[in-house]
Amino acid sequence: MDHIAAERAFQAVRTLEPYRLWDMEVYSTLLWHLQRPVELSFLAQELLNIDPRSPQAWIAIGNLFSLQKERAQALTCFRRATQMDPSCAYAYTLSGHETIDEDLDKAVTFFQSALRVDPRHYNAWYGLGTCYLRMSKLRLAEYHFRKAVEIHPNNAVLLGCVGMVVERRGDRDAARSLFDKAVQLSPENALVRYRRAKILISAKEYQAAIKDLEHLRNSSPEESNVVFQLAKVYRLVGDEVNSAQLLAIARDISPKSLGKIKKLLETAKDESGDDKMDEG
Structure with a gap:
């Protein structure tokens, strides 16, 4: 979803x-995602x-x-x-x-x-997942x-979630096709492209993985996990x-990644290494 374009439309x-x-409840959530406390405060006051x-x-x-991290309120x-x-599923x-x-x-x-109120409220199905x-x-x-x-078939994030679960239960081919579709629907969605790159690395399709990771690096040069994975490939x-x-860039961006950099250097070249290296 293009948050900036959506914000302009709501304005x-x-x-x-x-x-x-x-639809102003959706606009308020958009402002939450964009971290816009002043605009959100103004909107809340106006709606009130x-x-x-x-x-x-x-x-x-x-x-x-x-x-504002005031969860109870x-x-x-x-x-x-x-x-x-009482029929407001979104609340x-x-x-x-929040919980x-x-x-x-x-x-x-x-x-x-939420689903008892509205069985087609896809956000709640996503939340349960x-x-x-x-x-x-x-x-x-x-x-x-x-x-x-089923409710929102062209949502790249949802397809990516299915792909993530399918991958975790061991079906990499099915996961790959789901991530392919998600990237096709939303080429700038960093998470689904990153997950696809990880699968490509596991499948030893290194050049395709490099292409995805270079794309991500161009759009998010300060993301140390992407830089680290690229160094690995x-x-x-x-x-x-x-x-x-x-690796030098990854270390500069995130000094705490020094441990996993050392771990990578100790790993034989033909090993893909620990799949959890990009966590933390």
């Missing part, structure tokens, strides 16, 4: 319809002035608290939104996402509440991610000069 809509409430009993206003306030606001409109889903890092079971309950993935319940995770894809194809230069 245009608000100029044309300043008293519009419809338009209708203090609207779920959109309380979701916007909840998103503002969430952005955010959950209170999302609950208030469901009191204002339950945001409650689930997911602290209490997976509670998050599951919130996402299930994420919960089950964290619980290492791969079959349940895959089922819920696939349900989300160049080493695997025998290009020690490029590998050494990139």
Whole structure:
């Protein structure tokens, strides 16, 4: 999703319809993703002035608290939104996402509440998939991610989630085709391209992996994991000069990566190394 283009579209809509409430809960979440506290605060205040009993206003306030890491207050606001409109699936889903890092079971309950209200609310299917993935319940995770894809088939993030689960249960070919489709749908989505590069490395398709990683490096030059993986692949194809230069860059970007750099240098050239090297 192009967040900046979406923001411009919402700004245009608000100029044309300043008293519009419809979809403003989505706009508030967009501002949360863009880390825009001033704009989010202004939007929340305006929505509250338009209708203090609207779920959109309380979701916007909840998103503002969430952005400020005030989790309890955010959950209170999302609950208030469901009191204002018990059919507001989005408020339950945001409650689930707000809870997911602290209490997976509670998050599951919130996402299930969202689906009881609206069975086609793909965000809640995605949320449940994420919960089950964290619980290492791969079959349940895959089922819920696939349900989300059924509703929103052209969403690269959702396809990437299915690909990630399929890869974890050992079907690399199926995962590869899912990542291929996700990259085709959203060429600038860094996460799905990165996951595809990792699969290509595992399959020893090094030149294709280099192409993906160079693309990522051009768009995110400060991402140390990408630089590190690129150094790793160049080493695997025998290009020690490029590998050494990139390892030096990775070390400068992220000094804490020194341990995994040493580990890579101790790994034989024909080994792909630990697949978890890019974590941390």
